[in-house]
Amino acid sequence: MSFKKSTESKSPFTTSTSYNTRGATAFNESWVTVSGTTPPVASISGQGIAMASTPVTTGSDRVYFTNSNYLEQSSHCYYSFFQTYVTSIDEAIASGDTFSCSGVTNADNLDATVSRTHIFKVGY
Amino acid sequence: MTYVSDGLNLTNDLQVAYLRWSGTPSLNAYMTFTIDQEVPSTFITSLTQADTQINLPAGHYFAQAYIDYTRTSTSQNNQFAWLVNGTVNGHKGSSDYFHSNTCDVAETAFTLDSAGTLRLQITGVNGSTLSLNDPHCVAIIWRVDK
Numbered sequence: 001m002s003f004k005k006s007t008e009s010k011s012p013f014t015t016s017t018s019y020n021t022r023g024a025t026a027f028n029e030s031w032v033t034v035s036g037t038t039p040p041v042a043s044i045s046g047q048g049i050a051m052a053s054t055p056v057t058t059g060s061d062r063v064y065f066t067n068s069n070y071l072e073q074s075s076h077c078y079y080s081f082f083q084t085y086v087t088s089i090d091e092a093i094a095s096g097d098t099f100s101c102s103g104v105t106n107a108d109n110l111d112a113t114v115s116r117t118h119i120f121k122v123g124y
Numbered sequence: 125m126t127y128v129s130d131g132l133n134l135t136n137d138l139q140v141a142y143l144r145w146s147g148t149p150s151l152n153a154y155m156t157f158t159i160d161q162e163v164p165s166t167f168i169t170s171l172t173q174a175d176t177q178i179n180l181p182a183g184h185y186f187a188q189a190y191i192d193y194t195r196t197s198t199s200q201n202n203q204f205a206w207l208v209n210g211t212v213n214g215h216k217g218s219s220d221y222f223h224s225n226t227c228d229v230a231e232t233a234f235t236l237d238s239a240g241t242l243r244l245q246i247t248g249v250n251g252s253t254l255s256l257n258d259p260h261c262v263a264i265i266w267r268v269d270k
Contacts, residue, residue, distance in 0.1 A: 018144065
């Protein structure tokens with residue numbers, strides 16, 4: 001696999017730097033733009049692969065990227081008082097050029113302090 | 125044979141290193157690495173500091189650390205983080221949802237303008253120390269040239 005260079009200095013790897021309860025609101029590379037808040041929508045030039053790990057602050061949920069709604073593409077998480085067994089938090093995954101998170105039961109409960117989304121830019 | 129470039133078709137090959145990590149996960153301890161494979165070519169310069177330090181060349185990186193463990197109580201939880209050039213970087217990982225401030229995989233995206241170092245440190249222990257399941261604790265480092 002190869003990445004086409006956009007410049008000599010940009011990284012094809014980016015990670016979220018801030019979150020709200022519906023998704024990532026900012027990233028650490030300038031080739032990602034984010035619009036909206038409910039949910040925020042990340043857009044990139046070309047194509048990429050996004051991964052999100054998303055604990056919830058209450059209840060449980062299956063979180064997925066819009067248009068990537070199969071179970072194996074979703075992350076599964078629940079909150080418990082004793083914080084046990086939630087290492088089953090896994091990652092939602094999607095490919096494309098726009099990325100936003102959706103939840104099946106509690107769309108507004110993503111943990112804004114620890115959730116994260118990464119995007120690998122794989123082409124133009 | 126000679127190819128004439130149109131000047132727009134520069135590419136960067138993706139490299140991936142697959143490592144395993146182990147050790148006693150006590151507070152502030154650095155974990156020990158072994159390199160399993162690097163594909164399609166090697167890029168890790170060396171392991172030093174008793175194999176707790178990964179020495180890397182300049183480049184763009186994305187590093188992930190996954191934990192596998194055995195514990196005797198659900199209150200035994202660890203938090204761990206990547207250190208880039210000695211400084212905690214990225215999202216912390218945990219054996220569980222540690223004190224509401226970690227997720228389960230430690231991940232960081234960073235760029236090294238020159239040679240640098242990467243280490244994995246235990247940054248939190250909740251209850252008594254759990255046991256890592258060697259060799260199932262895994263680290264994956266993605267790289268492209270800078």
